[in-house]
Amino acid sequence: NAGVMQNPRHLVRRRGQEARLRCSPMKGHSHVYWYRQLPEEGLKFMVYLQKENIIDESGMPKERFSAEFPKEGPSILRIQQVVRGDSAAYFCASSPGQDPRYFGPGTRLTVL
Amino acid sequence: QKEVEQNSGPLSVPEGAIASLNCTYSDRGSQSFFWYRQYSGKSPELIMSIYSNGDKEDGRFTAQLNTASQYVSLLIRDSQPSDSATYLCAVNRGNQFYFGTGTSLTVIP
Numbered sequence: 001n002a003g004v005m006q007n008p009r010h011l012v013r014r015r016g017q018e019a020r021l022r023c024s025p026m027k028g029h030s031h032v033y034w035y036r037q038l039p040e041e042g043l044k045f046m047v048y049l050q051k052e053n054i055i056d057e058s059g060m061p062k063e064r065f066s067a068e069f070p071k072e073g074p075s076i077l078r079i080q081q082v083v084r085g086d087s088a089a090y091f092c093a094s095s096p097g098q099d100p101r102y103f104g105p106g107t108r109l110t111v112l
Numbered sequence: 113q114k115e116v117e118q119n120s121g122p123l124s125v126p127e128g129a130i131a132s133l134n135c136t137y138s139d140r141g142s143q144s145f146f147w148y149r150q151y152s153g154k155s156p157e158l159i160m161s162i163y164s165n166g167d168k169e170d171g172r173f174t175a176q177l178n179t180a181s182q183y184v185s186l187l188i189r190d191s192q193p194s195d196s197a198t199y200l201c202a203v204n205r206g207n208q209f210y211f212g213t214g215t216s217l218t219v220i221p
Contacts, residue, residue: 042213043202043211059208099209103158104155
């Protein structure tokens, strides 16, 4: 899983700011998943993307959250107007096929 | 009802023993099943996948699937202290992957 890159590893934002989380999948992988993990809780599915397409965003809040996976460059998870409840670890996973095979190291978001 | 249920533990076993981790799922339409290991503060690491009823062995790990009873288990033989981690069960249905909250395993030297 060392091949999946996420940055930043730690991100601190004040309430109302924007958080932008980046995920570079392993080479050759065109499937990206985003998950959120709260302490003592399981991984919660947010969104599943393939290159330039959102396949399933049913786990993502309708407001303030958006995701993209452009033809070139990393996948981006964007959280606008962050609130304290957004504080969590956000993991992306990439795969050559349809399962979240390799996870990145995660971005730990803290909202002050 | 949660999609995936796991006993949170903690489960403690002595070094060299067999650790048995269990997971149940609610939807019979679930298609494939995965076990991940997550060390504290780290990301999940896929260790086993199983797609059909029965057992699948990989080194010291054996995954067991029983679709009639809707459970999947992971056996770790000859447990080592390095196996101490949280083990996450995940099931797949369509595009969705549902994770359990994990079972914490401690292997005592």
